[in-house]
Amino acid sequence: MNDPSHVTILKEIAELLNEETELESMLQGSLEKFLEGTDFHTGWVFFIEENGKHALIAHENLPDILTEQDCFYMKTGGCWCVNRFRQGRLRKASNIIECKRITEAIDRSKVNPEGITHHATVPLQSGNERFGLLNVATPGRREFEAHELALLESVAFQIGSAIKRIQLTKKEQEVALMQERNRLARDLHDSVNQLLFSMTLTARGGAEMSEDADVKETFHGLQSLAQEALTEMRALIWQLRPKGMEGGLTEALNGFAEMLGLKATIKIEGVLNLPSKVEETIFRIAQEAITNCKRHAGADEIYIWIDAASDKIDMTIRDFGRGFYPDHVEKLPSVGLSSMKERTRLLNGEFSLKSHPAEGTQIKITLPY
Secondary structure, eight states: OOOOHHHHHHHHHHHHHOOSSSSHHHHHHHHHHHTTTOOOOEEEEEEEETTTTTEEEEESSHHHHHHHHHHHHHSSOOOOHHHHHHOOOOSOOOEOSOOOOHHHHHHHOOOOOTOOOOOOEEEEEEEEEEEEEEEEOOOSSSOOOOHHHHHHHHHHHHHHHHHHHHHHHHHHHHHHHHHHHHHHHHHHIIIIIIHHHHHHHHHHHEEEEEOHHHHHHHHHHHHHHHHHHHHHHHHHHHHSSSSSSGHHHHHHHHHHHHHOOEEEEEEEEEEEEEEHHHHHHHHHHHHHHHHHHHIOOOSSSEEEEEEEEEEEEEEEEEEEEEOOOHHHHHHSSHHHHHHHHHHHHHHTTTEEEEEEETTTTEEEEEEOO
16 A cells, blocks of 8 residues: 555545535446546446445446446346445455356347456445445456555545445434424524414404495405415425324325315325435425315315335325316426426426326326435
8 A cells, every 4th residue: 555656546535525515416426536547447336225236326437238238237137246345244455257138138248348357346435334335347357456455445444434425414414404404494483473363353353343335345255365375384384384193194295185175095005114315306206296185176185195115105096176288387487397297207206197188187206315
């Protein structure tokens, strides 16, 4: 590790890691910089979850055969390094005798992936927490020397520490956001919500006290507007600080729909054991759809189907209300629909919308996890 070039590459990667705040861009950037400063040519990063499922998070200079079909050979099946990681037996940088993914690609396509058959692997970890694997390869190389593996371990240690830092920062941001939502919800409840409630009572009292028909009608109009604004305000407070989530999605969504005066028919298939981020996204999208149904559909019932698999969740939301032409919404974007699409995109999900006047609206999302 006394090689000056090693010190330089470690310094440059450390500077990049200190600047980055997003996980994927950090991994991609550090991988690119590592390959630029060493004799390694190709690299990729797997994240491996507690259940053993792996995901390709970053890659650079992969041979063409390995990028085909959206990196099919890299994303499917198992291999020695991932299996050893799952078993807790991969603790340091190691030479892989032969890469199963690469040999399968060669066998199926009969094309040698640019001379790459072997790679080195190193776990990404911070303390006792393990996140995944950093793999690197070079055409024509079947084995890497001790000093190269030592450099790989040093880089992996830096990246592991940066992953932990980013995760902690994200958690702090989520806690801060939750606290701010709770504060805003309390403020709205204690001020605006109470004012609107008082306005409905005052308008009703004014209507009862007056003998003039026009004045009565005016007060009734004010009462109706104030009541509508009060319902909207309660929905906003609920969105900021949802009640009932501790009882599960069904209870929370039923409660929200009931508050808006809608009946929600909810059917769930499979066992819901979702990461908190996925569960919140499912809830927020369904919540937005229920709100849109109340405001625009003219329906009094909404149907929600949730199908949970081991690696993804599908949700379909349907009403039989007014409906609309989706291309008109594309020209004049709806804030609600944009929010649902953005929430889906952030979790690498799929969003689809079907609607037609007098036939209602259907929204379907698929979220991987």
